Amino acid sequence: MRKIAFALLVIFVLASLVFDVFIVAQLYRARQAALRLTAQATVALGALQGETIQYTFHFQDELPVVAEVPFREKVDVPIVAAIPISTTVSVEQTLQVPIHTLLGDITVEVPLDVEIPVAMTVPIDLSVPVEISRTVTVSATVPLDLEVPLDIPIAETPLADFLGELQSALLDLQTQIRDSSP
Numbered sequence: 001m002r003k004i005a006f007a008l009l010v011i012f013v014l015a016s017l018v019f020d021v022f023i024v025a026q027l028y029r030a031r032q033a034a035l036r037l038t039a040q041a042t043v044a045l046g047a048l049q050g051e052t053i054q055y056t057f058h059f060q061d062e063l064p065v066v067a068e069v070p071f072r073e074k075v076d077v078p079i080v081a082a083i084p085i086s087t088t089v090s091v092e093q094t095l096q097v098p099i100h101t102l103l104g105d106i107t108v109e110v111p112l113d114v115e116i117p118v119a120m121t122v123p124i125d126l127s128v129p130v131e132i133s134r135t136v137t138v139s140a141t142v143p144l145d146l147e148v149p150l151d152i153p154i155a156e157t158p159l160a161d162f163l164g165e166l167q168s169a170l171l172d173l174q175t176q177i178r179d180s181s182p
Helices: 002-049 156-181
Strands: 052-100 104-154
Touching: 002 156
Parallel strands: none
Antiparallel strands: 052 104
């Protein structure tokens, strides 16, 4: 019975040794995978810090506009015309006409009752300054449909600091894994 127990013990020790070698080999493979993945993640984070976020912002809305717009302008209005005048002017008046004679000065009253026909064309060529001063109320709704392209460099955002800290933490983890005993 001792031989059987000893043989069983040897079998268990050898099985345990094989199992331990298997576990150590798996841990070594896991360690190598962790080193490889932390290195890849560190490189990817470094590349990400140099990238740019590109987004097109769509904006649709209606913008109400209410304003009073003052207008003040001086305009010269040219007037060029020929105005025909056709009328009769009636004159009824008594004139006091002084006459100098050898016998002395005499004033004679001369009655005047005349109709004078007037027929003429009056040319007009002038420029009249006209000042316009007015406030116009404008009320409208302006539909907006905009697409605004945005390019945001990650290095210029607070995300860059976080990515730097994450990259530093991964480098520290990589150093700890490398420095640990296999």
